[in-house]
């Protein structure tokens with residue numbers, strides 16, 4: 001694709017070198033476009049590398065319908081279109097194409113065998129270089145000046161007037177990794193609707209007793225079922241000094257956050273032995289305790305670890321009768337009183353509204369400017385769904401740019 005007046009290739013500026021921006025850059029450069037990526041941090045992909053610390057859960061292996069159900073309802077239909085362009089199988093094949101063998105974990109999550117992001121990122125940067133992508137780090141986009149993109153760089157201000165732009169500036173969580181949402185007013189001034197950022201995949205405050213906080217903060221409660229407002233998920237919760245976090249909590253975090261914003265608090269119920277029915281559990285608890293302490297006896301006959309037993313004891317005395325004790329084990333209710341902030345959230349909800357972009361992800365208020373990744377307003381739990389949508393939207397935005405340049 002070339003610039004009609006000069007027969008030089010059209011130029012595209014990608015801003016933000018996270019998964020969404022780099023994927024857009026790869027796709028754009030593969031079609032022969034001249035691509036420059038600007039990144040405000042001294043190096044690229046910092047949040048991607050941070051995700052690698054947890055093993056880099058790239059995507060999930062479940063079938064399309066349940067996969068799609070993980071995305072919050074208002075955005076789900078749009079995300080479905082992105083996943084048609086770049087599915088979880090495509091993402092896995094892409095990682096394998098970069099020499100990163102992948103495997104499906106016991107929970108269905110997909111990881112690279114290396115269980116980190118750095119080898120994948122290194123191989124990706126080699127590919128981008130071979131495609132002629134120019135990456136400028138320490139180059140912070142500061143908005144538009146007289147219609148040109150303006151960047152703050154170590155050599156002073158720099159402006160660019162490319163043929164098309166992809167904005168992939170990330171959300172608003174973990175700002176120290178680069179995505180600080182400072183761009184919000186510049187887009188709003190350009191007539192783009194931006195929904196306020198809110199923490200997602202985040203922990204919640206619980207007023208623990210000093211004993212539980214001091215002895216059990218940092219300990220996981222594994223293999224439990226968590227329920228809020230009629231929705232139940234299997235997973236784990238992690239006791240934190242401030243309250244509770246972990247995969248199972250994150251899976252319910254959107255609803256819990258909304259309930260706390262609305263009502264001031266929210267109830268989260270934990271079933272500590274979800275594989276045993278209440279009658280079956282009651283039956284086990286009929287076994288005589290003898291001289292054993294209650295804790296030891298519970299550990300032996302229903303396999304509860306000390307942290308789970310401490311949870312049972314929070315707030316009120318532990319019942320000793322088998323029926324009420326079984327009911328408590330299958331229904332520990334925590335009152336969540338607050339939401340941790342954006343700086344501690346794994347991701348954010350909010351951002352450029354999906355009504356502000358067309359199906360190609362081009363800003364309706366700013367033709368030629370496309371948006372991808374977490375800076376768009378969609379939300380999903382951890383489990384690979386975040387990276388999957390970030391990558392897929394980068395693919396869609398790149399396709400949108402090439403289509404738009406052709407029909408312009």
Ligand SMILES: Cc1cc2nc3c(=O)[nH]c(=O)nc-3n(C[C@H](O)[C@H](O)[C@H](O)COP(=O)(O)OP(=O)(O)OC[C@H]3O[C@@H](n4cnc5c(N)ncnc54)[C@H](O)[C@@H]3O)c2cc1C
Pocket residue numbers: 015016017018019020021038039040041044045046047048050051052054055056057058059139140141142168169170171173174177178179180181182183345346347372373374375382383384385386387388390
């Ligand atoms: C601790 C942690 C663990 C995670 N683990 C997982 C996981 O296992 N699986 C999963 O699916 N997801 C995970 N995520 C989420 C995932 O990393 C993000 O959803 C994903 O990185 C979003 O990609 P993105 O490209 O949209 O944005 P980002 O990765 O945030 O990239 C945006 C880039 O834009 C740059 N930028 C911002 N403003 C400017 C500007 N003005 N000028 C120039 N550059 C700018 C930023 O510096 C940044 O590099 C995790 C997140 C965290 C914090």
